Each structure stands twice: as structure tokens, then as C-alpha cells.
Amino acid sequence: xxxxxxxxxxxxxxxxxxxxxxxxxxxxxxxxxxxxxxxxxxxxxxxxxxxxxxxxxxxxxxxxxxxxxxxxxxxxxxxxxxxxxxxxxxxxxxxxxxxxxxxxxxxxxxxxxxxxxxxxxxxxxxxxxxxxxxxxxxxxxxxxxxxxxxxxxxxxxxxxxxxxxxxxxxxxxxxxxxxxxxxxxxxxxxxxxxxxxxxxxxxxxxxxxxxxxxxxxxxxxxxxxxxxxxxxxxxxxxxxxxxxxxxxxxxxxxxxxxxxxxxxxxxxxxxxxxxxxxxxxxxxxxxxxxxxx
Amino acid sequence: xxxxxxxxxxxxxxxxxxxxxxxxxxxxxxxxxxxxxxxxxxxxxxxxxxxxxxxxxxxxxxxxxxxxxxxxxxxxxxxxxxxxxxxxxxxxxxxxxxxxxxxxxxxxxxxxxxxxxxxxxxxxxxxxxxxxxxxxxxxxxxxxxxxxxxxxxxxxxxxxxxxxxxxxxxxxxxxxxxxxxxxxxxxxxxxxxxxxxxxxxxxxxxxxxxxxxxxxxxxxxxxxxxxxxxxxxxxxxxxxxxxxxxxxxxxxxxxxxxxxxxxxxxxxxxxxxxxxxxxxxxxxxxxxxxxxx
Numbered sequence: 001x002x003x004x005x006x007x008x009x010x011x012x013x014x015x016x017x018x019x020x021x022x023x024x025x026x027x028x029x030x031x032x033x034x035x036x037x038x039x040x041x042x043x044x045x046x047x048x049x050x051x052x053x054x055x056x057x058x059x060x061x062x063x064x065x066x067x068x069x070x071x072x073x074x075x076x077x078x079x080x081x082x083x084x085x086x087x088x089x090x091x092x093x094x095x096x097x098x099x100x101x102x103x104x105x106x107x108x109x110x111x112x113x114x115x116x117x118x119x120x121x122x123x124x125x126x127x128x129x130x131x132x133x134x135x136x137x138x139x140x141x142x143x144x145x146x147x148x149x150x151x152x153x154x155x156x157x158x159x160x161x162x163x164x165x166x167x168x169x170x171x172x173x174x175x176x177x178x179x180x181x182x183x184x185x186x187x188x189x190x191x192x193x194x195x196x197x198x199x200x201x202x203x204x205x206x207x208x209x210x211x212x213x214x215x216x217x218x219x220x221x222x223x224x225x226x227x228x229x230x231x232x233x234x235x236x237x238x239x240x241x242x243x244x245x246x247x248x249x250x251x252x253x254x255x256x257x258x259x260x261x262x263x264x265x266x267x268x269x270x271x272x273x274x275x276x277x278x279x280x281x282x283x284x285x286x287x288x289x290x291x292x293x
Numbered sequence: 294x295x296x297x298x299x300x301x302x303x304x305x306x307x308x309x310x311x312x313x314x315x316x317x318x319x320x321x322x323x324x325x326x327x328x329x330x331x332x333x334x335x336x337x338x339x340x341x342x343x344x345x346x347x348x349x350x351x352x353x354x355x356x357x358x359x360x361x362x363x364x365x366x367x368x369x370x371x372x373x374x375x376x377x378x379x380x381x382x383x384x385x386x387x388x389x390x391x392x393x394x395x396x397x398x399x400x401x402x403x404x405x406x407x408x409x410x411x412x413x414x415x416x417x418x419x420x421x422x423x424x425x426x427x428x429x430x431x432x433x434x435x436x437x438x439x440x441x442x443x444x445x446x447x448x449x450x451x452x453x454x455x456x457x458x459x460x461x462x463x464x465x466x467x468x469x470x471x472x473x474x475x476x477x478x479x480x481x482x483x484x485x486x487x488x489x490x491x492x493x494x495x496x497x498x499x500x501x502x503x504x505x506x507x508x509x510x511x512x513x514x515x516x517x518x519x520x521x522x523x524x525x526x527x528x529x530x531x532x533x534x535x536x537x538x539x540x541x542x543x544x545x546x547x548x549x550x551x552x553x554x555x556x557x558x559x560x561x562x563x564x565x566x567x568x569x570x571x572x573x574x575x576x577x578x579x580x581x582x583x584x585x586x
Contacts, residue, residue, distance in 0.1 A: 106426065127420030130468070131460050133399070157489040165471050167424050174467070175423070178458050178483045187488040190471045195480040196450040197497075204490075 001258055002151070004230075004265045006143075009150050010273035014058045017277075017284055021060035024288070032287025033062040034118065034279075035084055035093035039077070039103070040070035044236075045096045048276075052094075055276050061283060064090070074103045078111050085113040092118035092136075092286035094279070115292035118282035121168065130175045134291045136282045141173040143274025144209065144230055148183035153207075153228055153263060160186040161201050163218070163251065164211035169232055173209055210251035220256040229257060229264045232271050248272075294551055295444070297523075297558045299436075302443050303566035307351045310570075310577055314353035317581070325580025326355040327411065327572075328377055328386035332370070332396070333363035337529075338389045341569075345387075348569050354576060357383070367396045371404050378406040385411035385429075385579035387572070408585035411575035414461065423468045427584045429575045434466040436567025437502065437523055441476035446500075446521055446556060453479040454494050456511070456544065457504035462525055466502055503544035513549040522550060522557045525564050541565075 025031060034056055038049045049065065056063035066080065077095075084093045093116055099105050109117075114124035120138035128135035137145075148155060160177045164170035170190060178188045186207065191198040193212075202208055202222040210218050211232035223229060233251030250267030258264050265271055285291050318324060327349055331342045342358065349356035359373065370388075377386045386409055392398050402410075407417035413431035421428035430438075441448060453470045457463035463483060471481045479500065484491040486505075495501055495515040503511050504525035516522060526544030543560030551557050558564055578584050 106424075123420030123424060123426070124416045125420065126423050127416030127418065130419050130423055130464055131399075131416060133416070157487045159490055165473075171423055171468070171471070174471075174483075175464070178464070178467075178485070180458075180485075180487075185485075185487045187482065187484050187490060187494065189480065189482040190467075191480050192471070192473075194450045194473075194478045197452055197480060200497075201480065204493075 001261050002263045003258075004147055004151060004263055004270055006147060006265055006270040007273045009147060010277040012150075013146070013277045014055065014280065017059045017280055020284065025060070030287070031060060031062050032091050032283050033064070033089055034283045035064040035066060035090045037066045037068070037077070037080065037084075037093065037095045039068045039072055039096070039099055042098070045098075049096050051276055052279060055280050056283075059280050059284070061280070061287075070100045072100075072103075074107065077103060077108060081108060081111045085111075085116060090116065092116045092283045094119045116286060118279060118286055120172075120282065126167075126172070129172060132179050132181070136285070136291060137176070137278075138168055138172050139275045139278035139282070140169050140211075140232060140271065141176050142278040142281070143271060144173065144232075145176060145183045146278065147230070147265070147271070147274060151263060153183070155183045155207065156185040158186045158206035159189065159204055160207040160209065161189045161191060161205035162209045162211065163191050163198070163202070164213070164232075165190050165192045166211065169211040173211065177207075177209075208252075212251050214251055215249040216251070216253040218252040218257060220253065220260060223257050223260050225260050226262045227260065229261050230271060231265050231267050234267060234272060294554050295556045296551075297440055297444060297556055297563055299440060299558055299563040300566045302440060303570040305443075306439070306570045307348065307573065310352045310573055313577065318353070323580070324353060324355050325384050325576050326357070326382055327576045328357040328359060328383045330359045330361070330370070330373065330377075330386065330388045332361045332365055332389070332392055335391070338391075342389050344569055345572060348573050349576075352573050352577070354573070354580075363393045365393075365396075367400065370396060370401060374401060374404045378404075378409060383409065385409045385576045387412045409579060411572060411579055413465075413575065419460075419465070422465060425472050425474070429578070429584060430469070430571075431461055431465050432568045432571035432575070433462050433504075433525060433564065434469050435571040435574070436564060437466065437525075438469060438476045439571065440523070440558070440564070440567060444556060446476070448476045448500065449478040451479045451499035452482065452497055453500040453502065454482045454484060454498035455502045455504065456484050456491070456495075457506070457525075458483055458485045459504065462504040466504065470500075470502075501545075505544050507544055508542040509544070509546040511545040511550060513546070513553060516550050516553050518553050519555045520553065522554050523564060524558050524560050527560060527565060 114122040120136040125135040207228045209230045231250035231252040236246040237249040239247035407415040413429040418428040500521045502523045524543035524545040529539040530542040532540035
């Protein structure tokens with residue numbers, strides 16, 4: 001069993017990005033600049049945004065954090081989005097989700113210029129990904145592809161079961177894994193809460209990508225000997241022994257599943273660090289105008 | 294075994310659309326207007342476009358056919374597309390594919406205003422479909438959904454195997470069948486030329502949607518007793534006994550598969566007629582501005 005060290009890969013990629021940025025700057029080009037809009041003070045969101053800002057520093061990017069209180073109106077937020085769309089200083093930006101209930105997340109996402117949509121949530125980027133055209137691919141699925149690449153995990157023709165059909169992980173992951181490309185070219189099955197045969201599908205899978213958000217859902221008897229298991233789950237399960245009061249828990253019952261796997265990601269330290277690094281990569285691509293002019 | 298009569302369903306839907314159009318006109322609204330651009334004289338394309346024009350008549354739509362010879366330049370074609378985008382008389386339009394090799398189909402598709410893209414090929418429509426937002430859904434997948442609806446075929450939690458991963462059938466079909474909606478909510482598997490386990494996947498399927506373009510590919514021993522089989526294949530196989538010189542042949546070996554099925558579509562007369570009717574429905578939606586303002 002090989003433990004996929006997402007943290008180490010992420011550190012390595014940040015170094016590669018930083019080296020590329022320094023050579024860009026040495027050539028007189030400007031540093032990529034990521035902006036993040038954060039509404040309110042949700043604990044998870046604060047942590048994510050802080051990690052993104054820190055990752056920007058490590059990569060040599062400029063970053064701008066724009067904060068609003070939870071009572072910001074949709075109009076105020078949308079006009080800031082439009083301002084960032086127009087701002088030539090900003091290469092890409094994100095609006096940290098979730099947003100307060102009185103603001104339509106979909107409206108905000110669709111207002112972002114898709115050429116600056118480094119989260120890859122805009123319909124143009126989602127559609128282009130599905131068609132197989134260059135685009136900003138959303139961070140979590142892209143991070144998982146990169147883990148396959150770095151560990152040279154074979155995917156062609158394999159049975160890949162994706163657990164979960166969210167717009168930010170399950171669906172794009174499935175779309176990417178079925179593309180005629182590496183990583184990809186797999187036989188992809190998407191299972192979800194309504195699937196009658198989820199357990200059987202998992203048992204036949206060469207690759208399982210678990211993104212249900214249900215702690216310890218995938219058990220040893222659901223996994224084939226030699227399978228590759230990617231755990232996207234990061235549920236905060238209360239844990240009095242932790243200083244934070246919770247323990248990040250994956251969708252996979254790691255202790256019993258790991259011995260059966262050829263490769264497995266831990267939680268934390270697997271997919272999580274790759275997600276932020278994928279956002280950094282998209283920001284670099286935005287700065288270089290590699291995808292859209 | 295129930296034979297799904299796509300032709301009859303299509304006729305019924307055209308009547309429903311025609312009735313709706315007449316009531317629109319009676320209310321002083323304008324008739325929906327579909328334009329089609331046809332480049333060259335490919336036999337298949339001529340046939341498809343003629344059928345679309347005829348279907349417009351039956352539905353009470355206005356239609357405009359715009360023809361170019363194969364030597365039309367990409368620029369000429371793109372400027373016509375832009376003109377149609379701006380023309381308030383035109384509710385929706387299509388550019389019949391394939392196009393000559395010197396013209397980028399993707400560029401043409403992306404130049405079409407997504408609000409008039411009744412073929413549903415523009416990235417915005419593809420992306421919105423994946424996310425589950427209102428959009429123009431491409432004709433063939435939408436026609437198949439309508440057959441499920443009209444025959445009240447259960448899909449929730451079922452294992453649905455899609456054979457083929459084309460951008461116009463396989464991928465959108467998979468995206469639709471996994472949505473939390475009816476028809477949909479299925480466990481979807483996409484198989485293709487690289488799949489190691491295609492036969493086994495088919496054998497376990499409750500629903501098979503065959504869109505490989507390989508005549509008679511699906512044989513009886515690949516189909517479970519009681520399965521629903523939807524045949525999207527329409528390959529022209531040479532046949533000297535036919536006046537046209539060819540026989541439209543599906544991906545399913547109908548004679549041996551049909552007896553095992555609960556429902557099956559024939560070729561011709563199954564999915565084909567529904568495809569054109571789906572385009573008519575999209576044109577009606579465009580005329581009524583039901584999806585985009």
C-alpha cells in the first residue's frame with residue numbers, strides 16, 4: 001500500500017510555481033494576482049481563505065482579501081464582482097462559498113468573468129471542461145488528477161466509481177475521468193444517495209473517489225483488493241481531545257480500508273492540500289493568460 | 294416487451310406544440326422562428342435540415358434556410374452567425390454539422406449567442422445542464438428523456454449504462470441521467486472504446502443507452518432480462534435492396550435483444566424522430582423566452 005502524500009506533493013508544486021513566478025518577474029512580467037472575497041466570519045471559510053492567502057505568498061503571487069459583513073446586499077457584492085472583472089491588476093478571483101442565504105450564489109458565480117473564474121465554477125468553464133476544451137478546472141477535481149499524474153497511477157480503461165454528484169466535486173470529477181486523456185479514459189460510474197447498487201459498484205471499482213461528505217462511509221468490505229482510494233471527505237466531527245474541538249474526518253474508514261489498497265489518500269494531508277494548490281495553478285495560468293487571452 | 298414508438302410520440306408532441314403556437318398567435322404573439330445554416334450538400338445534412346424545416350411547418354413555426362457552398366470562409370460564416378445573433382426576428386438557430394474542414398466547428402458554436410443556441414452545444418448551455426440550471430438541452434439526449442417521461446419508465450436509483458462519450462450524446466446523456474430529477478437520479482456508468490469491462494457493465498444495467506455508432510454492437514448476451522434499451526445508433530450500412538442504397542442501422546442487434554427487454558427503441562422510428570422534435574421544443578422555448586430573457 002502506498003500512502004499518497006498530498007501535503008508533500010502540494011509543497012513541491014508550490015515550489016515549482018514559485019520558481020516559475022520568479023522567472024516571470026525576472027523577465028519583467030507582473031506577479032499573478034489573486035483576489036478573494038470573504039463574506040462573514042464562518043470558521044471554515046476563514047480557515048480556507050487564510051490558507052489561500054498564505055499559499056499565494058509561498059507562490060510569490062500578490063493577493064487581495066476583500067471582506068464584507070454578512071449583511072452585505074447582493075447588489076453590493078455583484079458590483080464588487082463587476083469591478084474585479086474590469087480591474088486589469090487582478091488576474092483571477094474567487095468568492096468564498098457558502099454565502100449568506102439572501103445572496104444567490106449562482107448569480108454571483110455567473111457574474112464573474114469566466115476568464116477570471118479561477119475556481120472554475122462559471123458555466124462556461126464547466127461546459128468547456130465537459131466538452132474537453134481548455135478551461136479553468138475546479139480545484140478539487142484538478143488536484144486529484146494531479147495526484148494521479150505525480151504517482152503515475154494508471155487510469156485508462158479502469159473502472160472508476162465516483163461517490164457523490166455535487167457540482168464542485170462529483171460531477172466534474174466524473175466528466176474529467178471519462179475524457180480521452182491521461183489521467184482519464186476510465187469507465188466512470190457516478191453513485192449517490194439514490195443508487196440501489198452502490199456497494200456492488202464500489203466492490204468492482206479499480207478506483208474509488210469518495211466525495212459524499214459522510215464520515216467513514218466506505219468500509220473494507222466495499223473495496224476490492226488493490227484498489228486506488230481517493231478520499232475527498234472533510235467532515236468536522238466533534239472531538240473533545242482536539243484543541244479545535246473537532247477532527248477532520250474523511251468518507252473512508254481509513255484504518256480498515258488502507259491495507260487493501262494499492263494507493264490511498266489520508267485525511268487530512270491527502271486531497272485537501274492539493275485543492276489549494278490547484279487554485280494557485282489556475283491563478284498562474286490566469287496571470288500568464290494561458291487559457292483565455 | 295414494449296416497443297417504444299418514437300415516431301408516434303414525436304407526432305403527438307408536434308401536435309401539442311402546434312396547438313400552443315396557435316394559441317400564442319391568437320394572443321397576438323409572434324410565431325417562433327428557427328433559422329438553419331447549411332453549408333454544402335452532404336446527403337445526411339440535406340436530409341436532416343429538410344426534416345427540420347418540414348417539422349417547423351408542422352409546428353406552425355417560421356423557418357429560414359440559409360445556404361452556403363463548401364468554399365464559404367470561416368469569416369463569412371461567423372459574420373452570418375453574428376447577424377443572426379442580433380436579428381430580433383430569429384428566436385433560435387442552428388448551424389448544421391459537420392462543417393468543411395477549413396472551418397472550426399467549435400469557433401462557430403461558441404460564436405452563437407447561447408440564448409439562441411437551440412442545439413444546446415454552446416459551453417454555457419452544456420455547463421448549465423451539468424450544474425442543473427435551466428438551459429437548452431441538446432436534442433438527442435432531451436428526446437430520450439421525453440421518451441422515458443411519455444412511457445413512464447422508472448429511472449431513480451437504476452443502473453444506467455451509456456455507451457459512447459460524444460459531446461452531443463454520451464456526455465450530456467450521462468449528465469442528465471445523474472441529475473436529481475425525473476427522468477434521472479440513476480446510477481450512471483459511461484463506457485467507451487477504452488473500457489475494459491464494457492460487457493459486464495451492460496449485463497448489470499437496468500437501462501442501456503447505446504450511442505457508439507457501431508452497427509449491431511449490443512448483442513443479446515450483453516443485456517439483462519427486463520432491461521430498457523435505447524438505441525441512438527443510425528449508421529448508414531450499404532444495402533443494395535434499398536432504393537437509397539443503404540439501411541439505417543442501430544447500435545443494437547434488435548432481433549435478438551428485443552425479446553429480453555421491458556422497453557426498446559427501434560431504428561428507425563425510435564430516437565431519431567424525437568431528436569427533431571426536441572429541437573422544435575427548444576425553438577418554442579426560445580420563442581417564448583422561457584429559459585433566457
